[in-house]
Amino acid sequence: MVKAIENHFIPVFIANNQLGKDAATLKRFNEPAWNYQVVRFLDANGADLVPRKDGVWTAKPLAQRMIAALEKAGRKTPPELKSLAGIKAAMTERAAFAQYCFWTGEMKLGQIEGVVTTEAGFYDGHEVTLVEFDPGVLPFDELVKKATAVQCADRVYVSTEDQKILAKKAGHQQVSELQAGYRAAPDSDQKKQLQGTPFAKLELTLKQATKANAYARSQPAIAQKYLTPEQVKRLR
Structure with missing residues (x-):
């Protein structure tokens, strides 16, 4: 989730109940100074890509709104974000x-x-x-x-x-x-080829884990093709 935000958005944190620029920004976007956390998705002109919605505080619905914002902006959705949103890439x-x-x-x-x-x-x-x-x-x-x-x-x-x-x-x-x-089978028997390799230290989606497990020992270069650029960096 964090990497998807870093790679596909420009995250900006605006604090509540603060003077100065934070207060001015809240006023610009009609946000009260006392409200609970709200995540908004804006285009380059500061317009909402998707309608404002509060009470979105867990990963799955937040990922779904991230996907909606990317689609509205004409951007591709990374597979790992679809996985977080509970969306299957195909009928399986x-x-x-x-x-x-x-x-x-x-x-x-x-x-x-x-x-x-x-x-x-x-x-x-x-x-x-x-x-x-x-x-x-x-x-x-x-x-x-x-x-x-x-x-x-x-x-x-x-x-x-x-x-x-x-x-x-x-x-x-x-x-x-x-x-x-x-x-x-027990967790100790799952994805056995990954165990003891650098890939085991990564947070992988189910598909990534499947493909990395398939190639980690015999053809690690192929296994890396299923990783994000940030995950590949962590292997080094």
Whole structure:
């Protein structure tokens, strides 16, 4: 949140109940000297990009207003800000893949273009990798083929009937439904490839963590492509 503000806005703090320039600024924008904190988004001429609103004091609604202001100004919204606002970049689907080791599953499946996030877990007596993917980029039958090619699809657990049809189309025979018995692995087993690397010290979005985990040890230069410029600087 702080980096998004620093990179895409010019933050200005105006104090309440102060004389001088602070008081003059409050008067200019019709803000009472005693009010609670208000965040306003202004253009270069001092006009509101989005309507004034008070009582916005938590990250998610603030991020949503930041996005609205950027859109009004014709600016691109950084992916990490969308994540804070709870906005998914695309309509995604979920499925789980069984393999001999979910540490490997998260790494190899995370490298596939179109895979958005991964999670290590357990299901049906197997270690599995729960995958969230964008079917507009990666049709499910292609995901099954690619997961099979990297030996991470001993079994496929689907969340829709369409996925089951596509998995069979891809030639996979061990296909069944993903039901309520799934449970995530402990935190110590999540994103194992990141542990002990400089990437582990960064605050990452779920997608960033997935992609960094996929490449941190084998191709760190690719992992860095999913970071913001500020995050890359912190690696040095």
